Amino acid sequence: MNILYVGAGFVGSCSAAVAADSGHQVFLFDIDKEKIKKLSSNDRDTIESCIFEEGLGDLLIRNRDRISFTNDYQKVISFLETCDVVFLCLPTPEIGETGESDLTYYFSATETLGVWLAKRQEGKQSKYIVIVNKSTVPITMIDTTEEIMKKHGVQNYGVVSNPEFLVEGKAIAGSIRPDRVVVGAWKEKDFSIMRNLYQRFHDSSTVKYIEANPKEAAAGKLLANFVLFNKLAVCFDVVGRVAEQFTDIQFENLRRILITDPRIGSWGLYDSLYAGGSCFIKDARSLSHQLQTAGQNASLVNETYSANKRQLEMFIGRAEKEAALDWKGIKVALFGLSFKQDTNDIRNSPSIDIVNYILERQVGNIVAYDPVATESFKHVFPGEKKLQFVSNEESALKGVDVAIIATDWPQFRSLGDSIIQSKKKILLMDGRRMTQHMYKPLSEAGISIIAVGSPFIKGK
Numbered sequence: 001m002n003i004l005y006v007g008a009g010f011v012g013s014c015s016a017a018v019a020a021d022s023g024h025q026v027f028l029f030d031i032d033k034e035k036i037k038k039l040s041s042n043d044r045d046t047i048e049s050c051i052f053e054e055g056l057g058d059l060l061i062r063n064r065d066r067i068s069f070t071n072d073y074q075k076v077i078s079f080l081e082t083c084d085v086v087f088l089c090l091p092t093p094e095i096g097e098t099g100e101s102d103l104t105y106y107f108s109a110t111e112t113l114g115v116w117l118a119k120r121q122e123g124k125q126s127k128y129i130v131i132v133n134k135s136t137v138p139i140t141m142i143d144t145t146e147e148i149m150k151k152h153g154v155q156n157y158g159v160v161s162n163p164e165f166l167v168e169g170k171a172i173a174g175s176i177r178p179d180r181v182v183v184g185a186w187k188e189k190d191f192s193i194m195r196n197l198y199q200r201f202h203d204s205s206t207v208k209y210i211e212a213n214p215k216e217a218a219a220g221k222l223l224a225n226f227v228l229f230n231k232l233a234v235c236f237d238v239v240g241r242v243a244e245q246f247t248d249i250q251f252e253n254l255r256r257i258l259i260t261d262p263r264i265g266s267w268g269l270y271d272s273l274y275a276g277g278s279c280f281i282k283d284a285r286s287l288s289h290q291l292q293t294a295g296q297n298a299s300l301v302n303e304t305y306s307a308n309k310r311q312l313e314m315f316i317g318r319a320e321k322e323a324a325l326d327w328k329g330i331k332v333a334l335f336g337l338s339f340k341q342d343t344n345d346i347r348n349s350p351s352i353d354i355v356n357y358i359l360e361r362q363v364g365n366i367v368a369y370d371p372v373a374t375e376s377f378k379h380v381f382p383g384e385k386k387l388q389f390v391s392n393e394e395s396a397l398k399g400v401d402v403a404i405i406a407t408d409w410p411q412f413r414s415l416g417d418s419i420i421q422s423k424k425k426i427l428l429m430d431g432r433r434m435t436q437h438m439y440k441p442l443s444e445a446g447i448s449i450i451a452v453g454s455p456f457i458k459g460k
Protein backbone atom coordinates (compact mmCIF):
# COMPACT_ATOMS: atom_id res chain seq x y z
CA MET A 1 0.00 0.00 0.00
CA ASN A 2 1.01 3.67 -0.38
CA ILE A 3 1.04 5.45 2.93
CA LEU A 4 1.61 9.10 3.83
CA TYR A 5 2.71 10.09 7.34
CA VAL A 6 2.16 13.74 8.21
CA GLY A 7 4.56 14.56 11.07
CA ALA A 8 7.92 12.80 11.34
CA GLY A 9 8.36 12.95 15.11
CA PHE A 10 8.68 9.97 17.47
CA VAL A 11 5.36 8.49 16.41
CA GLY A 12 5.46 9.32 12.68
CA SER A 13 9.04 8.14 12.16
CA CYS A 14 8.75 4.93 14.16
CA SER A 15 5.38 3.95 12.67
CA ALA A 16 6.56 4.77 9.15
CA ALA A 17 9.76 2.74 9.60
CA VAL A 18 7.75 -0.30 10.71
CA ALA A 19 5.21 0.17 7.88
CA ALA A 20 8.05 0.23 5.35
CA ASP A 21 9.50 -2.85 6.99
CA SER A 22 6.11 -4.52 6.47
CA GLY A 23 6.51 -3.93 2.73
CA HIS A 24 4.48 -0.73 2.26
CA GLN A 25 5.63 2.26 0.24
CA VAL A 26 5.93 5.10 2.72
CA PHE A 27 6.15 8.88 2.40
CA LEU A 28 6.99 11.03 5.43
CA PHE A 29 6.18 14.72 5.39
CA ASP A 30 7.26 17.22 8.02
CA ILE A 31 7.54 21.01 8.07
CA ASP A 32 10.81 20.76 10.03
CA LYS A 33 13.51 20.84 7.31
CA GLU A 34 16.35 19.96 9.66
CA LYS A 35 14.50 16.87 10.90
CA ILE A 36 13.80 15.68 7.35
CA LYS A 37 17.45 16.21 6.43
CA LYS A 38 18.69 14.17 9.39
CA LEU A 39 16.14 11.38 9.09
CA SER A 40 16.86 10.94 5.39
CA SER A 41 20.65 11.00 5.88
CA ASN A 42 21.02 7.19 5.70
CA ASP A 43 23.49 7.56 8.56
CA ARG A 44 22.55 5.94 11.86
CA ASP A 45 24.32 8.47 14.09
CA THR A 46 22.76 11.42 12.30
CA ILE A 47 19.31 9.83 12.53
CA GLU A 48 19.77 9.09 16.23
CA SER A 49 21.01 12.61 16.93
CA CYS A 50 17.54 13.67 15.84
CA ILE A 51 15.38 10.90 17.29
CA PHE A 52 17.18 8.54 19.64
CA GLU A 53 15.22 5.32 19.43
CA GLU A 54 17.03 2.03 19.44
CA GLY A 55 16.68 0.38 16.05
CA LEU A 56 15.15 3.37 14.25
CA GLY A 57 18.33 4.22 12.33
CA ASP A 58 18.85 0.64 11.19
CA LEU A 59 15.24 0.23 10.14
CA LEU A 60 15.17 3.48 8.14
CA ILE A 61 18.42 2.60 6.40
CA ARG A 62 17.42 -1.00 5.72
CA ASN A 63 14.11 0.06 4.18
CA ARG A 64 15.36 3.15 2.39
CA ASP A 65 13.97 2.00 -0.97
CA ARG A 66 10.50 2.06 0.48
CA ILE A 67 10.73 5.31 2.50
CA SER A 68 10.89 8.87 1.19
CA PHE A 69 11.14 11.97 3.37
CA THR A 70 10.10 15.41 2.29
CA ASN A 71 9.12 18.92 3.26
CA ASP A 72 8.13 19.70 -0.30
CA TYR A 73 4.38 20.22 -0.66
CA GLN A 74 4.44 19.45 -4.40
CA LYS A 75 5.87 15.98 -3.77
CA VAL A 76 3.15 15.28 -1.21
CA ILE A 77 0.47 16.43 -3.64
CA SER A 78 1.72 14.04 -6.31
CA PHE A 79 2.06 11.15 -3.81
CA LEU A 80 -1.58 11.68 -2.79
CA GLU A 81 -2.65 10.67 -6.33
CA THR A 82 -1.86 7.04 -5.49
CA CYS A 83 -2.03 7.17 -1.72
CA ASP A 84 -4.21 4.67 0.17
CA VAL A 85 -3.88 5.88 3.74
CA VAL A 86 -2.78 9.13 5.43
CA PHE A 87 -1.62 9.02 9.06
CA LEU A 88 -1.77 12.27 11.02
CA CYS A 89 1.05 12.13 13.59
CA LEU A 90 1.00 15.70 14.80
CA PRO A 91 1.74 17.23 18.19
CA THR A 92 -1.26 17.83 20.46
CA PRO A 93 0.32 19.65 23.44
CA GLU A 94 -1.56 21.29 26.26
CA ILE A 95 -2.44 24.99 25.99
CA GLY A 96 -0.62 26.53 28.96
CA GLU A 97 -1.95 24.78 32.06
CA THR A 98 -5.56 24.68 30.91
CA GLY A 99 -5.78 21.00 30.06
CA GLU A 100 -7.17 21.91 26.65
CA SER A 101 -5.33 20.35 23.71
CA ASP A 102 -3.59 22.74 21.38
CA LEU A 103 -4.92 21.55 18.04
CA THR A 104 -3.35 24.27 15.91
CA TYR A 105 -0.78 21.88 14.35
CA TYR A 106 -3.56 19.45 13.67
CA PHE A 107 -5.86 22.03 12.09
CA SER A 108 -3.08 23.54 10.03
CA ALA A 109 -2.13 20.11 8.61
CA THR A 110 -5.68 18.83 8.02
CA GLU A 111 -6.94 22.05 6.43
CA THR A 112 -4.06 21.88 3.94
CA LEU A 113 -4.59 18.16 3.43
CA GLY A 114 -8.28 18.79 2.71
CA VAL A 115 -7.38 21.23 -0.07
CA TRP A 116 -4.92 18.77 -1.63
CA LEU A 117 -7.24 15.78 -1.34
CA ALA A 118 -10.09 17.57 -3.10
CA LYS A 119 -7.82 18.11 -6.12
CA ARG A 120 -6.88 14.46 -6.57
CA GLN A 121 -7.31 12.90 -9.99
CA GLU A 122 -8.01 16.34 -11.47
CA GLY A 123 -10.83 16.87 -9.00
CA LYS A 124 -12.58 13.57 -9.80
CA GLN A 125 -11.32 11.99 -6.54
CA SER A 126 -11.83 8.53 -7.97
CA LYS A 127 -9.39 6.80 -5.60
CA TYR A 128 -10.68 5.94 -2.11
CA ILE A 129 -8.44 7.17 0.72
CA VAL A 130 -8.45 6.68 4.49
CA ILE A 131 -7.46 9.51 6.85
CA VAL A 132 -6.20 8.26 10.19
CA ASN A 133 -5.86 10.14 13.48
CA LYS A 134 -2.74 8.60 15.01
CA SER A 135 -2.06 11.50 17.38
CA THR A 136 -3.62 11.36 20.82
CA VAL A 137 -6.62 13.61 20.32
CA PRO A 138 -9.82 14.61 22.12
CA ILE A 139 -12.52 11.92 22.03
CA THR A 140 -14.75 13.77 19.54
CA MET A 141 -11.90 14.73 17.22
CA ILE A 142 -13.03 12.27 14.57
CA ASP A 143 -16.11 14.46 13.98
CA THR A 144 -13.83 17.46 13.46
CA THR A 145 -11.66 15.55 10.97
CA GLU A 146 -14.80 14.63 9.03
CA GLU A 147 -16.07 18.25 9.10
CA ILE A 148 -12.76 19.60 7.77
CA MET A 149 -12.77 17.10 4.90
CA LYS A 150 -16.39 17.93 4.05
CA LYS A 151 -15.68 21.67 4.19
CA HIS A 152 -13.03 21.27 1.50
CA GLY A 153 -15.25 19.10 -0.70
CA VAL A 154 -13.20 15.94 -0.16
CA GLN A 155 -15.02 12.84 -1.44
CA ASN A 156 -14.47 9.13 -1.48
CA TYR A 157 -12.74 8.85 1.88
CA GLY A 158 -13.02 7.30 5.34
CA VAL A 159 -11.90 8.57 8.73
CA VAL A 160 -10.26 6.27 11.25
CA SER A 161 -8.84 6.57 14.73
CA ASN A 162 -5.73 4.43 15.29
CA PRO A 163 -4.06 5.69 18.47
CA GLU A 164 -0.43 4.92 19.07
CA PHE A 165 0.58 2.96 22.17
CA LEU A 166 4.33 2.97 21.64
CA VAL A 167 6.62 3.35 24.63
CA GLU A 168 9.42 5.84 24.05
CA GLY A 169 12.82 4.23 24.34
CA LYS A 170 11.33 0.94 23.14
CA ALA A 171 9.33 2.33 20.26
CA ILE A 172 10.79 0.21 17.45
CA ALA A 173 10.72 -3.08 19.32
CA GLY A 174 7.22 -2.16 20.53
CA SER A 175 6.05 -1.23 17.05
CA ILE A 176 7.39 -4.43 15.51
CA ARG A 177 5.80 -6.53 18.25
CA PRO A 178 2.99 -4.41 19.72
CA ASP A 179 0.82 -5.85 22.49
CA ARG A 180 -2.23 -4.38 20.77
CA VAL A 181 -3.36 -2.53 17.67
CA VAL A 182 -6.52 -0.49 18.11
CA VAL A 183 -8.47 0.54 15.04
CA GLY A 184 -11.56 2.69 15.39
CA ALA A 185 -13.73 3.11 12.30
CA TRP A 186 -17.37 3.61 11.35
CA LYS A 187 -17.36 1.63 8.10
CA GLU A 188 -16.45 -1.96 7.23
CA LYS A 189 -14.58 -0.66 4.18
CA ASP A 190 -12.20 1.27 6.44
CA PHE A 191 -11.72 -1.68 8.81
CA SER A 192 -10.91 -3.81 5.80
CA ILE A 193 -8.28 -1.36 4.47
CA MET A 194 -6.69 -1.12 7.92
CA ARG A 195 -6.63 -4.92 8.27
CA ASN A 196 -4.83 -5.05 4.97
CA LEU A 197 -2.34 -2.40 6.08
CA TYR A 198 -1.77 -4.13 9.43
CA GLN A 199 -1.88 -7.66 8.03
CA ARG A 200 1.38 -8.40 9.85
CA PHE A 201 -0.35 -7.73 13.19
CA HIS A 202 -3.88 -8.80 12.29
CA ASP A 203 -2.62 -12.28 11.48
CA SER A 204 -0.30 -12.50 14.49
CA SER A 205 -1.18 -14.78 17.39
CA THR A 206 0.62 -12.51 19.88
CA VAL A 207 -0.94 -9.15 18.96
CA LYS A 208 -4.41 -8.22 20.17
CA TYR A 209 -6.06 -6.60 17.18
CA ILE A 210 -8.98 -4.58 18.54
CA GLU A 211 -11.66 -3.02 16.39
CA ALA A 212 -13.91 -0.40 17.91
CA ASN A 213 -15.51 2.84 16.83
CA PRO A 214 -13.31 5.95 16.47
CA LYS A 215 -14.47 7.58 19.70
CA GLU A 216 -13.88 4.40 21.71
CA ALA A 217 -10.41 4.13 20.21
CA ALA A 218 -9.54 7.76 21.07
CA ALA A 219 -11.03 7.46 24.58
CA GLY A 220 -9.27 4.11 25.12
CA LYS A 221 -5.89 5.73 24.45
CA LEU A 222 -6.51 8.60 26.88
CA LEU A 223 -7.80 6.21 29.54
CA ALA A 224 -4.92 3.75 29.13
CA ASN A 225 -2.46 6.58 29.70
CA PHE A 226 -4.41 7.80 32.71
CA VAL A 227 -4.48 4.36 34.35
CA LEU A 228 -0.70 4.06 33.93
CA PHE A 229 -0.10 7.61 35.16
CA ASN A 230 -2.31 6.97 38.17
CA LYS A 231 -0.34 3.85 39.01
CA LEU A 232 2.89 5.85 38.99
CA ALA A 233 1.30 8.50 41.20
CA VAL A 234 0.13 5.83 43.67
CA CYS A 235 3.67 4.51 43.81
CA PHE A 236 5.26 7.95 44.37
CA ASP A 237 2.67 9.53 46.55
CA VAL A 238 1.48 6.62 48.68
CA VAL A 239 3.96 3.73 48.64
CA GLY A 240 7.00 6.05 48.48
CA ARG A 241 5.59 8.32 51.19
CA VAL A 242 5.12 5.37 53.56
CA ALA A 243 8.71 4.28 52.94
CA GLU A 244 9.99 7.84 53.49
CA GLN A 245 8.01 8.39 56.66
CA PHE A 246 8.56 5.23 58.68
CA THR A 247 11.98 4.00 59.70
CA ASP A 248 13.02 0.37 59.15
CA ILE A 249 11.01 0.15 55.96
CA GLN A 250 12.77 -0.40 52.67
CA PHE A 251 10.93 0.61 49.53
CA GLU A 252 12.20 -2.45 47.61
CA ASN A 253 10.68 -4.79 50.20
CA LEU A 254 7.31 -3.03 49.98
CA ARG A 255 7.57 -3.37 46.23
CA ARG A 256 8.23 -7.08 46.48
CA ILE A 257 5.22 -7.58 48.72
CA LEU A 258 2.95 -5.64 46.39
CA ILE A 259 3.98 -7.05 43.03
CA THR A 260 3.52 -10.68 43.97
CA ASP A 261 -0.20 -9.98 43.64
CA PRO A 262 -0.92 -10.34 39.91
CA ARG A 263 -3.86 -7.96 40.30
CA ILE A 264 -1.38 -5.24 41.26
CA GLY A 265 1.35 -6.20 38.78
CA SER A 266 4.86 -4.80 38.68
CA TRP A 267 4.64 -2.05 36.08
CA GLY A 268 5.15 1.42 37.54
CA LEU A 269 6.10 0.26 41.01
CA TYR A 270 9.47 1.99 40.96
CA ASP A 271 9.86 5.12 42.99
CA SER A 272 10.83 8.22 41.08
CA LEU A 273 11.07 11.97 41.45
CA TYR A 274 8.58 12.58 38.62
CA ALA A 275 6.70 11.05 35.71
CA GLY A 276 7.70 13.32 32.82
CA GLY A 277 7.55 12.89 29.06
CA SER A 278 5.23 14.19 26.42
CA CYS A 279 2.21 12.00 27.09
CA PHE A 280 1.03 11.11 30.60
CA ILE A 281 0.77 14.65 31.90
CA LYS A 282 -0.84 16.23 28.88
CA ASP A 283 -3.21 13.30 28.30
CA ALA A 284 -4.41 13.34 31.92
CA ARG A 285 -4.93 17.10 31.65
CA SER A 286 -6.82 16.65 28.40
CA LEU A 287 -9.00 13.91 29.89
CA SER A 288 -9.79 16.12 32.87
CA HIS A 289 -10.57 19.08 30.63
CA GLN A 290 -12.91 17.00 28.47
CA LEU A 291 -14.74 15.58 31.49
CA GLN A 292 -15.06 18.94 33.22
CA THR A 293 -16.16 20.73 30.06
CA ALA A 294 -18.91 18.12 29.79
CA GLY A 295 -19.94 18.86 33.41
CA GLN A 296 -18.39 15.70 34.90
CA ASN A 297 -16.27 15.22 37.97
CA ALA A 298 -12.55 14.80 37.29
CA SER A 299 -11.16 14.94 40.84
CA LEU A 300 -9.20 11.70 40.67
CA VAL A 301 -7.64 12.67 37.35
CA ASN A 302 -6.73 16.09 38.73
CA GLU A 303 -5.31 14.63 41.93
CA THR A 304 -3.12 12.24 39.96
CA TYR A 305 -1.67 15.21 38.08
CA SER A 306 -1.16 17.14 41.35
CA ALA A 307 0.47 14.16 43.09
CA ASN A 308 3.07 13.96 40.33
CA LYS A 309 3.79 17.69 40.48
CA ARG A 310 3.96 17.56 44.27
CA GLN A 311 6.44 14.69 44.10
CA LEU A 312 9.03 16.74 42.23
CA GLU A 313 8.54 19.81 44.43
CA MET A 314 8.87 17.69 47.57
CA PHE A 315 11.96 15.88 46.33
CA ILE A 316 13.92 18.99 45.49
CA GLY A 317 12.60 20.84 48.58
CA ARG A 318 13.96 18.13 50.89
CA ALA A 319 17.51 19.42 50.39
CA GLU A 320 16.72 22.62 52.28
CA LYS A 321 14.29 21.08 54.73
CA GLU A 322 16.14 17.93 55.74
CA ALA A 323 19.80 18.63 54.92
CA ALA A 324 19.65 22.40 55.68
CA LEU A 325 21.26 22.99 52.30
CA ASP A 326 21.78 26.48 50.90
CA TRP A 327 22.09 26.25 47.12
CA LYS A 328 23.74 29.66 46.88
CA GLY A 329 27.20 29.47 45.31
CA ILE A 330 27.56 25.68 45.46
CA LYS A 331 28.46 23.24 42.69
CA VAL A 332 25.89 20.67 41.62
CA ALA A 333 26.29 17.61 39.39
CA LEU A 334 23.12 16.66 37.53
CA PHE A 335 22.92 13.11 36.20
CA GLY A 336 20.33 12.57 33.50
CA LEU A 337 18.58 15.13 31.32
CA SER A 338 16.09 13.02 29.37
CA PHE A 339 12.77 12.34 31.06
CA LYS A 340 13.66 8.66 31.33
CA GLN A 341 16.27 6.16 30.13
CA ASP A 342 16.74 5.12 26.49
CA THR A 343 15.54 8.37 24.94
CA ASN A 344 16.81 11.85 24.13
CA ASP A 345 13.32 13.25 24.69
CA ILE A 346 13.44 15.99 27.30
CA ARG A 347 9.78 17.02 27.19
CA ASN A 348 8.64 17.48 30.82
CA SER A 349 11.99 16.23 32.02
CA PRO A 350 12.36 16.74 35.80
CA SER A 351 15.86 18.08 35.13
CA ILE A 352 14.40 21.21 33.51
CA ASP A 353 12.50 22.05 36.70
CA ILE A 354 15.49 21.17 38.86
CA VAL A 355 17.79 23.49 36.90
CA ASN A 356 15.26 26.32 37.07
CA TYR A 357 14.73 25.77 40.79
CA ILE A 358 18.40 25.83 41.76
CA LEU A 359 19.25 28.69 39.40
CA GLU A 360 16.59 30.75 41.17
CA ARG A 361 18.37 29.96 44.43
CA GLN A 362 21.62 31.28 42.98
CA VAL A 363 23.48 28.00 42.68
CA GLY A 364 27.17 28.48 41.83
CA ASN A 365 27.24 26.17 38.84
CA ILE A 366 25.64 23.02 37.47
CA VAL A 367 27.59 20.33 35.64
CA ALA A 368 25.24 18.08 33.72
CA TYR A 369 25.78 14.69 32.15
CA ASP A 370 23.49 12.58 29.98
CA PRO A 371 24.53 9.85 27.51
CA VAL A 372 22.26 11.13 24.70
CA ALA A 373 20.08 14.10 25.64
CA THR A 374 22.66 16.88 26.03
CA GLU A 375 22.04 18.51 22.64
CA SER A 376 18.27 18.69 23.17
CA PHE A 377 18.75 20.07 26.68
CA LYS A 378 21.14 22.83 25.57
CA HIS A 379 18.29 24.45 23.63
CA VAL A 380 16.23 24.86 26.81
CA PHE A 381 18.83 27.04 28.52
CA PRO A 382 20.59 28.91 25.71
CA GLY A 383 23.51 31.00 26.94
CA GLU A 384 23.12 29.96 30.59
CA LYS A 385 26.66 30.39 31.88
CA LYS A 386 26.10 28.51 35.12
CA LEU A 387 25.15 25.33 33.23
CA GLN A 388 27.93 23.22 31.73
CA PHE A 389 27.77 19.86 30.02
CA VAL A 390 30.36 17.10 30.30
CA SER A 391 30.81 13.81 28.52
CA ASN A 392 31.16 11.39 31.44
CA GLU A 393 30.17 10.84 35.06
CA GLU A 394 33.66 11.33 36.50
CA SER A 395 34.01 14.83 35.04
CA ALA A 396 30.61 15.78 36.43
CA LEU A 397 31.56 14.66 39.93
CA LYS A 398 34.76 16.71 40.18
CA GLY A 399 34.60 19.04 43.18
CA VAL A 400 30.82 18.98 43.57
CA ASP A 401 28.84 19.62 46.74
CA VAL A 402 25.63 17.95 45.61
CA ALA A 403 24.95 15.16 43.08
CA ILE A 404 21.42 14.74 41.78
CA ILE A 405 20.30 11.63 39.88
CA ALA A 406 17.29 12.55 37.81
CA THR A 407 17.13 9.88 35.06
CA ASP A 408 17.16 6.10 35.40
CA TRP A 409 19.97 5.42 32.91
CA PRO A 410 21.22 1.96 34.03
CA GLN A 411 24.84 3.15 34.08
CA PHE A 412 24.01 5.47 36.98
CA ARG A 413 23.80 2.39 39.22
CA SER A 414 27.56 2.54 39.58
CA LEU A 415 27.62 6.19 40.64
CA GLY A 416 27.75 5.14 44.30
CA ASP A 417 31.24 3.69 43.79
CA SER A 418 32.48 6.82 42.01
CA ILE A 419 31.07 9.03 44.78
CA ILE A 420 32.81 7.00 47.49
CA GLN A 421 36.08 7.12 45.55
CA SER A 422 35.86 10.92 45.20
CA LYS A 423 36.26 11.04 49.02
CA LYS A 424 34.23 14.24 49.34
CA LYS A 425 31.34 14.25 51.82
CA ILE A 426 28.71 15.46 49.41
CA LEU A 427 24.93 15.35 49.49
CA LEU A 428 23.53 12.72 47.11
CA MET A 429 19.97 13.25 45.90
CA ASP A 430 18.83 10.03 44.31
CA GLY A 431 15.60 10.68 42.45
CA ARG A 432 15.42 7.13 41.07
CA ARG A 433 16.87 4.92 43.82
CA MET A 434 19.62 4.00 41.35
CA THR A 435 22.22 3.65 44.09
CA GLN A 436 20.02 2.12 46.79
CA HIS A 437 22.31 -0.92 47.05
CA MET A 438 25.04 1.51 48.18
CA TYR A 439 23.16 3.67 50.70
CA LYS A 440 24.79 1.94 53.69
CA PRO A 441 28.45 2.18 52.52
CA LEU A 442 27.83 5.66 51.18
CA SER A 443 26.49 6.94 54.50
CA GLU A 444 29.35 5.22 56.31
CA ALA A 445 31.72 7.13 54.03
CA GLY A 446 30.11 10.38 55.20
CA ILE A 447 27.74 10.91 52.27
CA SER A 448 24.31 12.23 53.24
CA ILE A 449 21.49 10.90 51.09
CA ILE A 450 18.08 12.16 50.12
CA ALA A 451 16.37 9.46 48.11
CA VAL A 452 12.79 9.07 46.96
CA GLY A 453 11.32 6.28 49.04
CA SER A 454 13.77 6.64 51.98
CA PRO A 455 13.92 8.90 55.03
CA PHE A 456 16.89 11.30 55.11
CA ILE A 457 20.12 9.33 55.60
CA LYS A 458 22.73 11.42 57.39
CA GLY A 459 26.35 10.72 56.46
CA LYS A 460 28.49 9.54 59.34
Ligand SMILES: NC(=O)c1ccc[n+]([C@@H]2O[C@H](COP(=O)([O-])OP(=O)(O)OC[C@H]3O[C@@H](n4cnc5c(N)ncnc54)[C@H](O)[C@@H]3O)[C@@H](O)[C@H]2O)c1
Pocket residue numbers: 006007008009010011012029030031032035089090091092105108109134135136137164165166167168278279
Ligand atom coordinates in the same frame (compact mmCIF):
# COMPACT_ATOMS: atom_id res chain seq x y z
N1 LIG B 1 5.98 10.26 21.83
C1 LIG B 1 5.27 9.25 22.30
O1 LIG B 1 5.77 8.40 23.04
C2 LIG B 1 3.82 9.08 21.91
C3 LIG B 1 3.20 7.85 22.13
C4 LIG B 1 1.87 7.69 21.77
C5 LIG B 1 1.17 8.76 21.23
N2 LIG B 1 1.79 9.96 21.05
C6 LIG B 1 1.01 11.05 20.45
O2 LIG B 1 1.34 11.17 19.07
C7 LIG B 1 1.32 12.54 18.66
C8 LIG B 1 2.68 12.92 18.09
O3 LIG B 1 3.63 12.75 19.11
P1 LIG B 1 5.21 12.79 18.83
O4 LIG B 1 5.87 12.43 20.09
O5 LIG B 1 5.51 12.03 17.59
O6 LIG B 1 5.40 14.35 18.54
P2 LIG B 1 6.69 15.05 17.93
O7 LIG B 1 6.65 16.45 18.39
O8 LIG B 1 7.90 14.21 18.17
O9 LIG B 1 6.42 15.03 16.34
C9 LIG B 1 5.44 15.76 15.71
C10 LIG B 1 5.98 16.23 14.37
O10 LIG B 1 4.93 16.91 13.65
C11 LIG B 1 5.55 17.93 12.88
N3 LIG B 1 4.56 18.90 12.43
C12 LIG B 1 3.95 19.90 13.13
N4 LIG B 1 3.06 20.53 12.34
C13 LIG B 1 3.10 19.94 11.12
C14 LIG B 1 2.41 20.14 9.90
N5 LIG B 1 1.49 21.10 9.77
N6 LIG B 1 2.70 19.34 8.86
C15 LIG B 1 3.65 18.36 8.97
N7 LIG B 1 4.32 18.12 10.11
C16 LIG B 1 4.05 18.89 11.17
C17 LIG B 1 6.60 18.49 13.82
O11 LIG B 1 7.59 19.22 13.12
C18 LIG B 1 7.13 17.23 14.48
O12 LIG B 1 8.26 16.71 13.80
C19 LIG B 1 0.91 13.33 19.89
O13 LIG B 1 -0.47 13.50 19.88
C20 LIG B 1 1.31 12.43 21.04
O14 LIG B 1 0.53 12.64 22.20
C21 LIG B 1 3.11 10.13 21.35
